[in-house]
Amino acid sequence: MPIALALIGALLGALVPPVAYRLSVPYGEPARSACAACGTPLRWRPGRCPACHARLGPPVWLTALLGAVTFGTLTWALGPVPVLPAFLVVAALGVLLGAIDVACHRLPDPLVALGVGLAIPLLGLAGPHLLVRAGLGALTMAGGYLLLALLPGANLGFGDVKLAGLLGLLLGWLGWPAVLLGALLPHLLNGPVVLVLLLSHRVRRDTALPLGPALLAGAWLAVVAIGLSSRYLR
Numbered sequence: 001m002p003i004a005l006a007l008i009g010a011l012l013g014a015l016v017p018p019v020a021y022r023l024s025v026p027y028g029e030p031a032r033s034a035c036a037a038c039g040t041p042l043r044w045r046p047g048r049c050p051a052c053h054a055r056l057g058p059p060v061w062l063t064a065l066l067g068a069v070t071f072g073t074l075t076w077a078l079g080p081v082p083v084l085p086a087f088l089v090v091a092a093l094g095v096l097l098g099a100i101d102v103a104c105h106r107l108p109d110p111l112v113a114l115g116v117g118l119a120i121p122l123l124g125l126a127g128p129h130l131l132v133r134a135g136l137g138a139l140t141m142a143g144g145y146l147l148l149a150l151l152p153g154a155n156l157g158f159g160d161v162k163l164a165g166l167l168g169l170l171l172g173w174l175g176w177p178a179v180l181l182g183a184l185l186p187h188l189l190n191g192p193v194v195l196v197l198l199l200s201h202r203v204r205r206d207t208a209l210p211l212g213p214a215l216l217a218g219a220w221l222a223v224v225a226i227g228l229s230s231r232y233l234r
Helices: 001-015 016-023 060-078 084-104 107-125 129-150 159-176 176-199 212-232
Strands: none
Touching: 001 016, 001 060, 001 084, 016 060, 016 084, 060 084, 060 212, 084 107, 084 159, 084 212, 107 129, 107 159, 107 212, 129 159, 159 176, 159 212, 176 212
């Protein structure tokens, strides 16, 4: 089962680049319909612009690999449980959100709202008695990151706060240890990356960096860790 779902994740991940490229625009601007470099109308095929050969979105191999790894490991960690579809749906959206955030430091509200709208009924079908804890997990994650975003000099946007709420919904369904891990791991992951970028002079201390990928990676690691521990260490 993990291998089959990893292949599905790879297929969905391979579809991400053209969508991510169209949506990687500044806030308030419409989605792209043409190549930003030469104006050639976009097609839905991933790769490079046929006219100027500019890359249209992230490499297909990278998003396909991310889709395969997340789908495969989540299935392995959680097992064939009713709640698995909720985690896979958010994982698929997460690959797209991460690609957009890296490209333009933005996490589109409609995509985050779509994740919430799909996750809540799927979580409810899997275990309605746990929805209250899931909601509290979402409020805890979103509230914590909102406080961080309001601190002077904070490098967090409100898109990060909303994404934290979505991820907190899933983590809360698993339990408070998952919420705690999901809140802490993004900073443990992001710290070394920022340090390497600073030491290599690729960024400055005041350079804005996307936090979305670290939030997503931290939540993924938290789910895998909690899932494996509950399956094999109980």
